[in-house]
Structure formats: C-alpha cells, structure tokens
Amino acid sequence: MVGRKKRTQNCDKVSHEEDEDRISQLPESLISEILYHLSTKDAVTTSVLSTKWRYLWQWVPGLDVEFNTFSNINAFMSFAERFFYSNRGSWIRKLRLNISDPFGKCDLNSWIDVFTTRRIQHLAVDYIPTSEIPLSIYTCKTLVHLQLVRAALAEAEFVSFPCLKIMHLEDVIYPNETMLEKLISGSPVLEDLLISRPYPWYDKAKVLQVRSHRLKRIDIDGSTEVVINAPLLLCLRTMIYLTKNFKIISLGFPTKLDIDVVFSKKKTCCKGLIHDILTDISRVRDLVINNVILKDILLYSNSGQLFQFRDLSRLNAGFAKSDLEMLPTILESCPRLESFTLELVKDPSMCGKMKKEPNVMFSAVPQCLVSSLKFVELKRSIPRYEGEMKLIRYFLKNSTILEKLKLNVYYTKKEKCDFFTELVSMTRCSSACKVLVL
Template sequence: MSLRPTDMIKSLELSGQDLSRPSSLAEEDEDKISLLPESLICHILSFLTTDEAVFTSVLSSTWRYLWKRVPKLELESSDFPNDEACVDFIDKFLNVQSLLEFSLCIDSDGSKNDASLYEFCLGKWIKRKIHYFEVLCHRNTKIPIKLPPCEALGCLSLNDTSSCVLDTPRLEYLSLIDNNFKSLNIISMSDSVEVFIDVDFKLMHHDLSERNIIHNLLSNFSAIGDMTISWTTLKLIHGLRHTNPLPKFRYLTCLHATMSLDASPELLPIVLESCPNLKRLTLVVTCFKHFGNIMRWIRLRRLENFVMDDDPEGVATILSNVLPYCLVCSLEYVTIRSPITDKATTRKLVRYFLGNATSLKNLVLRLSVFYGEKPHNFDRVKQYFDSPRRSHLCHFEVIWD
C-alpha cells in the first residue's frame, strides 16, 4: 500500500534524520542529478506522479521541497482521510506554488463524503493561470464548475460534472465526459479548439425544458473546426432526431466519430448533413460482441464463406437516398477503422463514400487483425470492399492493424 502524500510529508517532518548528511552511497558515487539546475530537476520530476515526486524528497535536504516546485499536481481523493483533508491540502498548495497542470480524481468511496466541497477551491485554481485542468468526479453528487475568466487555460477535461460555465478564450482542447450533463454556457472560446464529446442524459420526457438539451449543448460548438463524438452521444442524437435536431456546424472541417456495426443506416447521413463543409472524416466502427470476432475473422480468410446480412443492399439503399452537402462538395479524406466481421456494414460504408463523394481524394480502410494474422489473398480482400468511384482522383487502400 503506497503512502499518502500527507503521510509522507509528516513522516519526513517527524523523522530525526539529518537529510543534509550524505549517505555512504552518496560519498562513493557522485550525485550528478543534484548538480543539475533546479528548473531542470523540476522538469524531470514533472514526468512522475505527485506521489512519486514526493518520495524523492527523502534523497537529501536539497530534494526535500523540490516536489512542491513541480509545475504539475495530480491528486486522488482516496489518498486522503476525507474530502475536508483533500480540500485543505489543495488550498495549502496554492500558497507555495503556481502550477501549470492540475488533475483531481474524486473517487466514489461512500456517502460520508461531500463532493460539493470542491466547488469553491477548484475555482481558485483557475485563477492561478493553469494551462491544463482536469476534474473527474465518480460520485452521485455532481459538481457545477463555474470557471472565472482564464486567459491561460489551454486544456480542460471534465468528467461527471453537472454543469459548466466557460470563459476560456485561448482554450485548445475541451473534453466533456458525463452521464447526466445538464448545461454548458460558453462566454468565450477559441474557434480553433478541439472538442471531445462523450455525454448522455437521463431525460425526463415530460419535462419540456429537456427536449432541446442536446441541441443546446452542441450549439456551443457551431463555430469550431475539429470535433470528436462518441458512440454514446451518437445514439442519443439518433434517438432525439425528431424533437432535437442537430445544429449546423458550418465551420467544422474535421470530424472523428465512433459508431456500432449495428447502428441505424440513417445515423451517418444525419450527422454528415449537419457538417456542410466537412473535409476530413475518421469513422471508428466498433463491435461489442468480442467472442464472435475470431470466428468472423476465420470466415474472412475465405471470402466465399462470408455470411452476409439478410438484406445487404438495404444499408446502401438507405444511405444513397440521402446525399449530404459535404459528400458532394467538400469531403476529401475518409478513414474507416473496423474490426473484421461477417456483417456487411463496413463494406456498405466504404462503397457509400466511394460511390457518392465527388471530391474524395483518399479513403483508407484500417481493418483490425487478431493474433497478428493477415489474409493470404490481400488483393481479393481489397476487391471485396472496392467499388466504382465517383471521384476520379480518389485513392483507396486497405491497411491491416
């Protein structure tokens, strides 16, 4: 069991050791690391966790307080007796160092602790010109995050927070992961920010205020150029497509999305239609039936033994009936990552883009290979996925991962 940071500090203070006195090992072997500039030593310590950095304080009196000057603090509430002790430690740290990176994981360890205690102290950290700020809350108690204006913040990652107010004009990366995210208010944000969205909602369907929740959330990002959407959020988008349509992302040029092999064929056109100027698309196709993958892979090695869907043309029919604007005007690069299965979904997706994207320059299909094996007849596998191309400039390739 590892020592808590507070226990480590206390043990050092109570020990009667003279840390300034070199050990016999130090007398025999010159300590070259300690001769480095303090700023360089702190940079080296920044690659360690906070716990590991604290342990270096036993090396000598020179190292005793160096960990406090490391520009990164990573904490887990489970390392402290209770939330009050954790908050107190965070507050004390504010007085000894201005950090660039702060990460806090509020663990789920029973109802005796109150996660709301962190709300006030987290706001104070942002005022210290933090560049990287991450909060993960694994409690039923959701923490509302209201960040004061922060010119320095470049990376923000929030997990299981109930709401958030952002005034971050220089933000470069934003990650929102939550099972019940209710509201997001962006006062200012750079259009060049990269956004990762993995949210879900436990909606109260009788509550009219929640009918537009996904539209209101995504409308905050209508001017960004790079976005990643999880399969969880895509399912929500599809389920609410009639009452909660997607906003237009007119400036979005790069989209990363994850979808299931069993996803409705209506989903992809819905998403693409909201991105009229999309140039790059990375589509990760997932299969959650792990135990069936090996048998499907065995069947793939002999293509004539493929067991296709009952209506393999159904996917192509529904997809081809709806041609989003980006498909016929702007989309140039598509990457599809897919496991090897006996379903025709991936094949239809490939043919959908090859047959309809008029500006497509390159389509890459990356197939997952199990146990490092590859098919003996590579050309035949590529032929299985290939189809006539709408764009005469399009290059199609299959890569085995």
C-alpha cells in the same frame, strides 16, 4: 625513429584520456542539466563513474520515481530523503512520485513542505493516501503544472496558484465542492483543466463548478452535475450521464468538442442538454461525438429544419449499425467537412433484440463529398457489417477530391481475398485517392 614513435604513442594516449573525461571538466551546473534529461535511474547510475560523480545526481533539478521499483518501503524512503534533504537550497524543477503506501510510512507531508519552497514548476503525485495532502501545496507560487492522482485533498481557507497553467486531477477526493471551486478560482492563469471523478460514494463534491476566464481546454469525466462558465474555451471533452445536469452558462466558440453520453438503465430525455449546447456547437470545427447525442442534435430543432454544422471540418463519430440510415443526413449537414472518421460500435439498446441490417440510401451526394472531403476512415469494433462494401464504394465513387481512404477493419484469411478483389475493382472518382487497409 623508435623513440619518436613511442613519444607519439604516449601523446596519443594522453590525448585520448583527456577526450574521454572531457564531460567531467564541465561545470557541475551544466552536468546537472544534462542529467536532468536522463531518467532518474540512469542519472543515479552515473554515481559509480568517479568520486566527483558520486553525489551529482542529488543536484539534478528533477526526480521521477515509483515505489514499486524499490525492494521495500524503507529503501524508497531512504532514497527520496537523500534527494529532498541533500541540499535544501537547490532548485527542484520537476518531480513525479508514484507511491503506494497503505501503512502510512512515507513522510509525504514533510516532503511536500520541502519542495514547495524550492521553486518547483512541475509536480505529479500518484498517491494511495492514508492522510490528506498538506496545506502548503495550496500556496505554491511557482507551480506551472500540477497533476494529482488518487490523492485526498484537505480543506483550505485560501488557495493561490499565480503561475499554474495546467491542472490534472484524476480520482482525487475532495472534502466538498467549495474546495474544488477554490482550486480553479485560485488559479487565475489556468488554461488546461482535467478532472476525472471517482465514484460518487467516495466523493462529497456533488456539483462541479468550472468558472474561469482564461481556460482554453476542459476535460471532464465523472457522474456529477456540471456547470461551465468559460468564455475563452477552445476545447471541451466531457462524458455526460443523462440522469445528471450539464449546464453551460457561458462558453466560447470551441474549436474542438468531444462529447460522450452514458445512459443509465432507464434512458432519459436529453432535450435540455441539447438546448444548452446547440448555439455553441454550430461553430465547432473539430467534433468527436457518439451516435446518441449526434442523432438527437440532428432531430432536435425548434423550427423542424435540419441542423447545420457550417464550420465543421473534422468529424469523428461513433455509429451503431441501426444508425447508419442517418449517415447521408449527417454528411448533408456538414457542407465544409474535410475529415471524417466513422466507427461502428455496439448498440446497447439492441441487446437481446432481433438484429436488422439498416437500409442505407446512397442516392444523394452531399455537398462535402463534392467540394471538401479529403480524408475518410472507417473502423469498427463489431463483426463485419454486411453493407460495408456498399459504404466503401459510396465514398470512393462520389468523393471528388478524396486523398485517402483508411480502412481499419478486421477480416479473416478467407474473407481477405474476396475483400481485396472487390476493393481493387471499385471505381474511384478521385484519381489521387490512396486506400490504406490496416
């Protein structure tokens, strides 16, 4: 019996060891796929497990490294070159490099030449440049997602990204506006475009031409002239400097429109801008907008009649306190509104002037409060507004089918007690309404 017990224990020990090392018995290609879903740091750490695992991280089809995680530039270069040159025939599916190399020691150009021939699909490079991105990047036929941050682009005669669907360019320096147009026109299946522009004196491209028949999302941020020709566009987010031109040649009926307006020191009239977007904004279903342009849209009309957002279901709008008087008019212009986020913000035009509390008349009940409004969020980045409780009471008292009222506001400990006491006592038209205070 003793011998039988020992034999059982030995069998159990062997079985346990086999279970522990079962993952090492998997094909190397499958192990590489598992390591791909780990961070690069964790994937490299597995090299200490055994002799078999020592070099497996170099076969992983993805790399995500930051220069500042290494002790010095030489350690970073040694690590990167071991990965890039370990097996030139392997596939690099995804690559993200964050490099700060003011002395130009990194051989980024040769690295790019390597991974553009290795069927790369996702490339993100954050690079403080001492030289331009090499020309080989412009003809990478497998790229699906390209993100460049703080990079300098070289001028190229030919650009071809036949598979590129997402292109994000943040603070990229272009040799001229023609090169920027080539990047877009050379991407025939491009659907998602983000362009965040550097300050004008770092950039020779003064006019941003966006012409594409496949684009669905455009995100533009920068002080430059913008021309858009995108008939299939679904989502547009842009910051407009009123001293610049914003011209739409052809625009689809976007489901979401996010517009922010930045004034120069001297405010200029934006009637031309409003005229350009009026015909398209009326079909928008999701609108994020600030008080400046929203007020101008409501007031500007050739017929003098109130502008209508007949299809709008979601509205996220910034208001200065002085603009709250037009709130009932805005709600009246959105007969199908289901979700409304109102944020109280500072009014730069009132700087140094006597602050006057707005006299908001809540006598009328807009159609949306009766038939469609289900969610309201009130938030502010300014001190407490005296008429805030009146505003809250208005929505609770008149919103027939309201499901949630979210209050993202700050109160001192002394104010909180009075605030909750008054909030609890308010009449609610909708018995299903929940009030959430953050």
